[in-house]
Amino acid sequence: MENFNFYSPTEFVFGKNRETECGALVKKYGGTKVLLHYGSGSAIRSGLLERVKKSLDEQGIAYVELGGVQPNPRDTKIYEGIELCRKEGVDFILSVGGGSCIDSSKGIALGVPYDGDFWDFYGTGKTVEKALPIGTVLTIAAAGSEGSGASVVTKEDGMLKRDVGSDNLRPRFSVLNPELTCTLPAYQTACGATDIMAHVFERYFTNTKEVEITDRLCEAVLLTMIKETPRVIADPNNYEARANIMWAGTVAHNDIVGVGRSQDWNSHGLEHELSGLYDCAHGAGLAVVMPAWMEYVMHHDVMRFAQMAVRVWGCEMNFENPEATAKEGIAAFRKFLASIGMPINFEQLGAKEEDIPKLVEVLGIGDGIRGGFMELNAQDVTNIYKLAVDATI
Amino acid sequence: MENFNFYSPTEFVFGKNRETECGALVKKYGGTKVLLHYGSGSAIRSGLLERVKKSLDEQGIAYVELGGVQPNPRDTKIYEGIELCRKEGVDFILSVGGGSCIDSSKGIALGVPYDGDFWDFYGTGKTVEKALPIGTVLTIAAAGSEGSGASVVTKEDGMLKRDVGSDNLRPRFSVLNPELTCTLPAYQTACGATDIMAHVFERYFTNTKEVEITDRLCEAVLLTMIKETPRVIADPNNYEARANIMWAGTVAHNDIVGVGRSQDWNSHGLEHELSGLYDCAHGAGLAVVMPAWMEYVMHHDVMRFAQMAVRVWGCEMNFENPEATAKEGIAAFRKFLASIGMPINFEQLGAKEEDIPKLVEVLGIGDGIRGGFMELNAQDVTNIYKLAVDATI
Numbered sequence: 001m002e003n004f005n006f007y008s009p010t011e012f013v014f015g016k017n018r019e020t021e022c023g024a025l026v027k028k029y030g031g032t033k034v035l036l037h038y039g040s041g042s043a044i045r046s047g048l049l050e051r052v053k054k055s056l057d058e059q060g061i062a063y064v065e066l067g068g069v070q071p072n073p074r075d076t077k078i079y080e081g082i083e084l085c086r087k088e089g090v091d092f093i094l095s096v097g098g099g100s101c102i103d104s105s106k107g108i109a110l111g112v113p114y115d116g117d118f119w120d121f122y123g124t125g126k127t128v129e130k131a132l133p134i135g136t137v138l139t140i141a142a143a144g145s146e147g148s149g150a151s152v153v154t155k156e157d158g159m160l161k162r163d164v165g166s167d168n169l170r171p172r173f174s175v176l177n178p179e180l181t182c183t184l185p186a187y188q189t190a191c192g193a194t195d196i197m198a199h200v201f202e203r204y205f206t207n208t209k210e211v212e213i214t215d216r217l218c219e220a221v222l223l224t225m226i227k228e229t230p231r232v233i234a235d236p237n238n239y240e241a242r243a244n245i246m247w248a249g250t251v252a253h254n255d256i257v258g259v260g261r262s263q264d265w266n267s268h269g270l271e272h273e274l275s276g277l278y279d280c281a282h283g284a285g286l287a288v289v290m291p292a293w294m295e296y297v298m299h300h301d302v303m304r305f306a307q308m309a310v311r312v313w314g315c316e317m318n319f320e321n322p323e324a325t326a327k328e329g330i331a332a333f334r335k336f337l338a339s340i341g342m343p344i345n346f347e348q349l350g351a352k353e354e355d356i357p358k359l360v361e362v363l364g365i366g367d368g369i370r371g372g373f374m375e376l377n378a379q380d381v382t383n384i385y386k387l388a389v390d391a392t393i
Numbered sequence: 394m395e396n397f398n399f400y401s402p403t404e405f406v407f408g409k410n411r412e413t414e415c416g417a418l419v420k421k422y423g424g425t426k427v428l429l430h431y432g433s434g435s436a437i438r439s440g441l442l443e444r445v446k447k448s449l450d451e452q453g454i455a456y457v458e459l460g461g462v463q464p465n466p467r468d469t470k471i472y473e474g475i476e477l478c479r480k481e482g483v484d485f486i487l488s489v490g491g492g493s494c495i496d497s498s499k500g501i502a503l504g505v506p507y508d509g510d511f512w513d514f515y516g517t518g519k520t521v522e523k524a525l526p527i528g529t530v531l532t533i534a535a536a537g538s539e540g541s542g543a544s545v546v547t548k549e550d551g552m553l554k555r556d557v558g559s560d561n562l563r564p565r566f567s568v569l570n571p572e573l574t575c576t577l578p579a580y581q582t583a584c585g586a587t588d589i590m591a592h593v594f595e596r597y598f599t600n601t602k603e604v605e606i607t608d609r610l611c612e613a614v615l616l617t618m619i620k621e622t623p624r625v626i627a628d629p630n631n632y633e634a635r636a637n638i639m640w641a642g643t644v645a646h647n648d649i650v651g652v653g654r655s656q657d658w659n660s661h662g663l664e665h666e667l668s669g670l671y672d673c674a675h676g677a678g679l680a681v682v683m684p685a686w687m688e689y690v691m692h693h694d695v696m697r698f699a700q701m702a703v704r705v706w707g708c709e710m711n712f713e714n715p716e717a718t719a720k721e722g723i724a725a726f727r728k729f730l731a732s733i734g735m736p737i738n739f740e741q742l743g744a745k746e747e748d749i750p751k752l753v754e755v756l757g758i759g760d761g762i763r764g765g766f767m768e769l770n771a772q773d774v775t776n777i778y779k780l781a782v783d784a785t786i
Contacts, residue, residue, distance in 0.1 A: 001571075001636040003408025008401060014653065015396025178394075210633035213617045213641045220609035227605055240603035243394035247653065248606045256649060260407065260640065 001211055001260040008254045010147050011173040014247065018175045019137050022052050022094065023059035029133055029172040031092025034063040035085050037105045039070070039097040043139060046183060052096055052137060064088045069097060072275055072282070073104035075119055075155045081108035082118060085132070095136045095171075099143020099195075099282075102136050106151035106169045109134050122153055123162030128169060136174040141181055141246040142192030142283060144199055144253020146174035154276060160362070161272040176250065178242035186233050190340040191283025193229040196249045197222060198286040202265045203258030205297070205304060205373040215307075217257040222312045224248045226336065233340050264372040267293045270384060273359045278350055287342035288349045291334040292388035295327075300374040302326050335393045345391040356385045394604055394653040401647045403540050404566040407640065411568045412530050415445050415487065416452035422526055422565040424485025427456040428478050430498050432463070432490040436532060439576060445489055445530060457481045462490060465668055465675070466497035468512055468548045474501035475511060478525070488529045488564075492536020492588075492675075495529050499544035499562045502527050515546055516555030521562060529567045534574055534639040535585030535676060537592055537646020539567035547669060553755070554665040569643065571635035579626050583733040584676025586622040589642045590615060591679040595658045596651030598690070598697060598766040608700075610650040615705045617641045619729065626733050657765040660686045663777060666752045671743055680735035681742045684727040685781035688720075693767040695719050728786045738784040749778045 013021060026034060034056060036049075043049045044067075056063055066081050084090070085108060095105035109131040111118030120126055138146045145151070149169040154161045181189070204218045224244055231241035251257060267290040274285035298305050306322040309315040309329025313336075318325045334344055343349040360381050369375045376384070406414060419427060427449060429442075436442045437460075449456055459474050477483070478501060488498035502524040504511030513519055531539045538544070542562040547554045574582070597611045617637055624634040644650060660683040667678035691698050699715040702708040702722025706729075711718045727737055736742040753774050756763075763769045769777070 001408070001633060001640070003411065004405075006405040006407065007403075009404075010400075011402075012397075012399040014399065015394070018396065210637070212620055213614070213637045213644070216613035216616050217610060217644070220613040221606070223609050224606045240394060243653070244603070244606045247394070251606070251610070251649070256644070260636070 002208055002262070004259040006255060006259045007167050008147060008170065008256065010171050010254070012147065012176060012250060013173055014176045016177060016179055018177050019048065019051055019180070020055050022135070022137060022175060023055035023057070023061055025135055025173045025175070026056065026061055026092055026094060027059050029092070029135065031061065031133065031135070033088065033090050033092070034061055035081065035090045035093045035108065036063045036065045037069065037081065037093055037095045037101060037108070038067045039101050040068070042183070043096050046180070048137070048139070048180060049096060052094070063094070064090065069101045069104045071100050072154045072161065072279060073100040073107070075107070075153055077104055078107035078111060078118060078153065082111040085112045091132065093132055093134045095134060096139070098138065098140035099145040102134070102143070102145035102171070103151040103153060105134050105136070106131070106145070107153050108132070110164070110166075110169065119155060121164045128164065128166035131166070131168045134169070134171045136171050138174060138176050138246070139180045140184055140188060140192050141242075141249035142195045144196070144249055146171060146176065147250045147254035152272070159276045161276040174250075176246050178239055178246045181242050181246060182237050182239070184236070186236065186341060188281070189232055189236070190229070190342050191281040192249070193225055193245060193340060194283035194287045194337060194342055196245070196252045197225050198267060198290055199252040200257060201290065202268060203261065203263045204308065205264045206261040207373060208261035211261045214257055214259060214261055219311050221248050221252050221257060226312070229340055262373075266370055266372045266376060269363065269370065270381065273362050274349065274351060276362065277355065277359065280349055280351075284343050284349055287337040287344060288346065288351070288388045288391070289384070291330055291337070291344070292384050292391060294330045294333070295387055296380065296384045297374040298326050298330065305329055331393070334391065338393045344393065346389045353386070353389045356382055359385060395601055395655070397652040399648060399652045400560055401540060401563065401649065403564050403647070405540065405569060405643065406566055407569045409570060409572055411570050412441065412444055412573070413448050415528070415530060415568060416448035416450070416454055418566045418568070419449065419454055419485055419487060419528055420452050422485070422528065424454065424526065424528070426481065426483050426485070427454055428474065428483045428486045428501065429456045429458045430462065430474065430486055430488050430494060430501070431460045432494050433461070435576070436489050439573075441530070441532070441573060442489060445487070456487070457483065462494045462497045464493050465547045465554065465672060466493040466500070468500070468546055470497055471500035471504060471511060471546065475504040478505045484525065486525055486527045488527060489532070491531065491533035492538040495527070495536070495538035495564070496544040496546060498527050498529070499524070499538070500546050501525070502562065503557070503559075512548060514557045521557065521559035524559070524561045527562070527564045529564050531567060531569050531639070532573045533577060533581060533585050534642035535588040537589070537642055539564060539569065540643045540647035545665070552669045554669040567643075569639050571632055571639045574635050574639060575630050575632070577629070579629065580734055581674070582625055582629070583622070583735055584674040585642070586618055586638060586733060587676035587680045587730060587735055589638070589645045590618050591660060591683055592645040593650060594683065595661060596654065596656045597701065598657045599654040600766060601654035604654045607650055607652060607654055612704050614641050614645050614650060619705070622733055655766075659763055659765045659769060662756065662763065663774065666755050667742065667744060669755065670748060670752065673742055673744075677736050677742055680730040680737060681739065681744070681781045681784070682777065684723055684730070684737070685777050685784060687723045687726070688780055689773065689777045690767040691719050691723065698722055724786070727784065731786045737786065739782045746779070746782045749775055752778060
């Protein structure tokens with residue numbers, strides 16, 4: 001096991017009606033003037049935003065509002081938020097929405113105290129020294145941003161999708177009420193589930209040996225998703241299944257299942273270019289690219305893929321031919337994705353084979369190499385995209 | 394799933410040589426004058442204490458020392474610590490040792506700012522409003538106290554073992570260096586492993602339905618312990634196995650595997666009276682009492698025990714007779730405990746059948762009922778102790 005630090009100080013406030021505690025939570029964590037940051041109309045239509053405002057009012061906490069965060073959140077909205085926060089003297093950001101909204105909030109949070117362009121931190125590894133405190137009310141189980149220090153933002157000029165990570169960006173509190181996710185369309189639910197599983201797989205495929213505890217924890221989350229996702233697709237109001245998925249989504253990405261081991265993240269990198277170019281849902285892009293990545297890198301460590309097949313997908317080990325077992329596991333993953341309504345190839349996603357050179361170019365590795373489970377150069381990446389073009393179950 | 398709050402703000406600093414960062418960590422978390430609290434001679438003999446002091450010296454942090462914490466830590470040492478801290482103006486407690494040392498530190502931490510007897514908090518449910526901040530350098534994977542808000546202390550007068558729990562008692566940081574556990578005798582290692590598994594089982598046996606995510610996370614920790622414990626018993630210097638066990642021990646008890654569900658804790662309650670009376674190791678007491686508890690309560694939910702048998706112990710499900718599978722799982726647990734050198738009955742523990750009435754009396758339930766997975770009255774508890782008297786594999 002590799003040396004690591006694990007620090008997940010977020011207070012998770014989980015269950016029915018917990019959004020009514022927002023005001024008290026903001027007060028507990030020192031907020032006096034809040035930016036209420038949210039996305040499109042659903043938080044308004046559902047009455048959620050009103051409940052959150054009422055909770056702030058009850059604690060005498062002032063707030064200003066900034067809505068309109070898009071999926072794949074944009075830099076332009078963040079500039080707007082930074083200006084508003086500075087003008088209004090905001091000292092706490094309350095994010096009501098999904099991963100996009102939280103990621104946008106994190107961009108604003110690090111931008112407000114920074115004397116320069118907030119974009120300086122994205123894709124550069126520049127250290128976040130200071131950020132406004134954040135709280136979240138999560139409305140979709142997917143990105144894991146409610147418990148992570150990560151933020152992914154798209155720069156409109158060139159549609160570049162880049163990320164930043166820092167413990168200073170971890171939310172002070174996150175309200176997780178599974179009921180809020182019951183109204184999600186099946187497609188969004190499935191995209192979220194795919195993202196959650198992808199967060200685990202990015203950690204599962206490691207070159208670090210003998211990390212049984214994190215292997216097993218990864219498998220625990222995956223097994224849960226395999227059981228619960230079809231249940232919510234069949235019955236959107238199944239609270240218990242929604243609750244299991246919601247907590248799985250947080251556990252999948254606060255790094256408790258990934259510490260002490262090398263991780264991959266190449267599927268996320270490859271997907272970011274897809275959603276950057278086509279503005280598709282992140283989970284949908286992952287459903288197309290991740291099984292293709294698995295097929296391509298499988299030979300780097302066949303036994304690890306066989307382990308996934310047996311322990312996660314319940315395949316029987318073929319002791320004479322572990323490669324067959326490994327392939328069976330990958331096929332089971334793709335079949336699962338199709339069964340919950342995810343696209344599994346370029347056509348279903350709305351992507352085009354002729355764009356592959358462009359995707360590879362924007363990825364920006366040139367003749368170089370991307371690290372991870374298996375090192376990939378531009379040709380490898382091209383091959384992976386190509387495997388995704390015509391994939392079938 | 395039940396509503397819950399999950400809050401585990403401790404920074405875990407895991408891996409080789411990490412104890413050299415103690416001074417910087419104390420400084421980071423605001424400590425200026427430290428109580429260095431430790432147990433018997435092993436931290437001195439191994440040179441660990443010197444390394445920790447050097448690290449404090451390098452950061453210019455003053456400290457006073459209080460050693461001599463016993464296993465099953467005593468109230469008397471805590472009174473001594475409280476007085477010393479007040480006299481010396483200590484503002485941070487650094488605990489170098491195992492669970493007993495950390496639990497003693499927590500007693501001191503809550504006692505220093507409290508205007509009364511620290512014992513008021515133990516076994517009473519009284520809320521801990523304030524406590525000195527704590528850091529730990531863990532030397533045995535067992536109690537999980539390095540990540541929890543719990544403390545168990547024995548009152549010498551009457552040998553009463555009682556506990557307290559509060560988020561205010563969670564350590565600010567915990568240094569986990571698996572190398573420090575390589576010198577532990579096999580018996581202590583096995584006691585620690587048993588305690589870790591017991592912390593999971595106390596959460597696993599629940600009356601809350603459909604909590605797949607925490608079921609699976611529990612099973613992940615248990616499967617890890619079943620694989621790794623025999624490896625360290627066979628080869629005490631196996632770093633990877635030690636590392637897996639150490640992280641499993643923390644995950645087992647910071648409640649990430651137990652949220653959203655009712656929990657049991659009756660085996661811990663029954664054990665506390667054993668170690669209180671005989672001063673045996675907590676893990677050894679658990680090895681004797683927990684399988685007996687399982688046998689006694691099994692019929693309350695046979696399918697849950699069958700699930701344990703199949704998913705944790707790899708038993709084949711007997712679909713015609715689930716009870717047989719459940720029994721097979723419990724037998725596998727007891728056999729595992731014996732295989733790692735744990736006592737499995739009263740004689741091996743040094744306990745006496747004729748003391749059972751006394752054990753039940755001190756437990757203090759009278760004619761009442763203890764809650765948990767299955768409610769137990771004094772007769773039930775007597776029966777469980779009796780099942781443990783002559784247990785064999």
